[in-house]
Amino acid sequence: MHTDIATLYGHYLHAPLISTDTRTIAPGSIFFALKGANFNGNLFAMQALEQGAAFAVVDEDVAGTDKRLLRVPDVLTALQNLARHHRRVLGEKGLRVVALTGSNGKTTTKELLARVLSQKFSTHFTKGNLNNHIGVPLTLLQLTEAHELAVIEMGANHQGEIQQLCEIAEPDFGLITNIGLAHLEGFGGPEGVLKGKTEMFRFLEARKGKIFLLADEPRLNEYAQKLQAITYGTNANADVTGTLLAADPVLHFTWKAKEEPTLYKVRTQLAGAYNLPNALAAVAAGRGFGISNEKINEALESYQPDNNRSQWVQRGNVQLLLDAYNANPSSMKAALENFATLKASAKTIVIGDMFELGDSSVEAHQQIVDLLAQQMPDATVLLVGEHFAHTTDRCGFHRMPNSTEAAAWMQTHKPVEGLVLIKGSRGMKMERVSEIFG
Numbered sequence: 001m002h003t004d005i006a007t008l009y010g011h012y013l014h015a016p017l018i019s020t021d022t023r024t025i026a027p028g029s030i031f032f033a034l035k036g037a038n039f040n041g042n043l044f045a046m047q048a049l050e051q052g053a054a055f056a057v058v059d060e061d062v063a064g065t066d067k068r069l070l071r072v073p074d075v076l077t078a079l080q081n082l083a084r085h086h087r088r089v090l091g092e093k094g095l096r097v098v099a100l101t102g103s104n105g106k107t108t109t110k111e112l113l114a115r116v117l118s119q120k121f122s123t124h125f126t127k128g129n130l131n132n133h134i135g136v137p138l139t140l141l142q143l144t145e146a147h148e149l150a151v152i153e154m155g156a157n158h159q160g161e162i163q164q165l166c167e168i169a170e171p172d173f174g175l176i177t178n179i180g181l182a183h184l185e186g187f188g189g190p191e192g193v194l195k196g197k198t199e200m201f202r203f204l205e206a207r208k209g210k211i212f213l214l215a216d217e218p219r220l221n222e223y224a225q226k227l228q229a230i231t232y233g234t235n236a237n238a239d240v241t242g243t244l245l246a247a248d249p250v251l252h253f254t255w256k257a258k259e260e261p262t263l264y265k266v267r268t269q270l271a272g273a274y275n276l277p278n279a280l281a282a283v284a285a286g287r288g289f290g291i292s293n294e295k296i297n298e299a300l301e302s303y304q305p306d307n308n309r310s311q312w313v314q315r316g317n318v319q320l321l322l323d324a325y326n327a328n329p330s331s332m333k334a335a336l337e338n339f340a341t342l343k344a345s346a347k348t349i350v351i352g353d354m355f356e357l358g359d360s361s362v363e364a365h366q367q368i369v370d371l372l373a374q375q376m377p378d379a380t381v382l383l384v385g386e387h388f389a390h391t392t393d394r395c396g397f398h399r400m401p402n403s404t405e406a407a408a409w410m411q412t413h414k415p416v417e418g419l420v421l422i423k424g425s426r427g428m429k430m431e432r433v434s435e436i437f438g
Contacts, residue, residue, distance in 0.1 A: 352424020
C-alpha cells in the first residue's frame with residue numbers, strides 16, 4: 001500500500017527536515033531514497049533510519065518491515081508533489097513566490113533580489129546551486145509559516161524543464177535575466193534556449209502572474225506581451241532606467257523610476273558592467289514590492305559577492321577577479337570585454353573550457369580565443385582544458401590540459417602586480433588557480 005501525499009505531509013509537519021544523503025542525515029528528518037544512474041537510495045533506507053531519520057520514503061522493496069518505511073510509486077515524484085503541496089498550503093497563508101531563470105546572471109540576480117526584498121519581508125531564497133528538479137523541491141520544503149516571500153532560482157539544460165519547475169513552485173512572479181548561448185546541446189540551439197527559458201512566461205500567463213522584464217531584450221519582450229510587467233534596463237521608456245557610470249573595477253550606476261524626478265547613484269561591490277541589468281532587476285523587484293528607493297540602494301551597496309561570482313579579491317599588489325562559478329559563450333564574452341576596459345600595469349587571464357555546447361563547441365571556443373587576440377594580445381593568457389587545446393592563435397597563448405597544471409604553471413609564473421581574471425565552467429574547478437595566491 002502506497003503512502004499518499006496527505007499522510008506524507010502530516011509526517012513532514014512533525015518532522016520538517018528532509019535528507020537525501022545518508023552521509024548527512026539530520027536527526028528526526030525524512031529520508032527520501034532518490035535514485036540516479038549510479039546510485040539507489042533504497043539500498044540505504046534502513047541505514048538512514050538507524051542514523052536517526054524519523055521516516056524513509058522508498059519506491060522499492062526494502063529488506064526490513066519497519067513501520068517508518070513509507071512506500072510510494074516514485075520517490076522523486078513524491079518529493080516534488082510534497083513540495084508543491086507545502087507551497088500551496090503556505091500560499092493560502094500569504095506566501096508569494098518569485099521565480100527566476102536565464103542563461104547568465106541567475107545566481108547573482110537571485111542574491112540581489114533576496115537582499116533587496118529582505119529589507120521589508122521575511123524572505124527565503126535558493127541556497128547554493130539547488131536550482132534543478134531536486135533542488136527546487138528541497139528549497140520549497142525549507143519554507144515555514146514565518147516566510148512571506150520565496151525567491152526560487154530555476155536552472156535548465158533542456159526544453160520542458162522550466163515548465164516542470166514552475167509546476168512544482170507555482171510562482172506568482174517571474175524574471176528571466178537574459179537569453180544567451182548556454183546549454184546549447186540540450187536545448188537544441190539558440191532558438192531552443194529561447195523557447196525553453198520562456199516557458200516561465202507561458203506558465204505565468206496562464207496563472208495571470210506578473211513579471212519583471214528586461215526592456216533591452218527584444219526576444220523576451222515578444223514573449224511577454226500578454227503579461228503584466230514592470231520593465232527595467234537602459235531603455236529610456238522602461239519603468240526603471242539605469243545608466244552605467246563605471247566598472248573600475250566595481251560597478252557604479254545611476255537609476256531613476258519613470259515619472260519620478262530623483263536620480264539615484266549606486267556603488268556596488270560587484271565586478272563588471274555586465275552586472276548592470278542584474279542590479280536593475282533587483283531595483284525593479286524592490287519597487288514592485290513597495291520597498292523604498294533608499295532601502296533598495298542600501299541593499300545593493302551592502303551586497304558582497306562570494307563563492308567565485310563576480311568577486312574582486314586583493315592579494316598584495318594583485319587584484320583577482322574570480323568568476324569561476326559558471327561559463328558559456330555569452331558570459332565569457334561579457335567578462336572578457338569588461339576586463340579589456342580595465343586599466344592595469346599587467347593583465348593575466350586564466351579561462352577554462354565551456355561545456356554543453358554540442359556542435360557549436362569548436363567554433364565557440366575559437367571565437368573566444370579570437371576575441372582575446374583582438375582585444376588583449378599582450379596579456380598573459382592560459383587556456384585550460386581539452387576544448388581550448390584545439391584552438392589556435394598567433395599571440396603565444398599558453399594551453400594547459402586542466403586546472404591543476406594551470407595552477408602549477410601559475411605558481412612558478414605568479415604575477416607580482418596587475419589584474420588577474422579567472423573564469424570557467426564549474427566542472428573545470430578553476431578555483432584551484434586562485435588558491436595559489438593565498
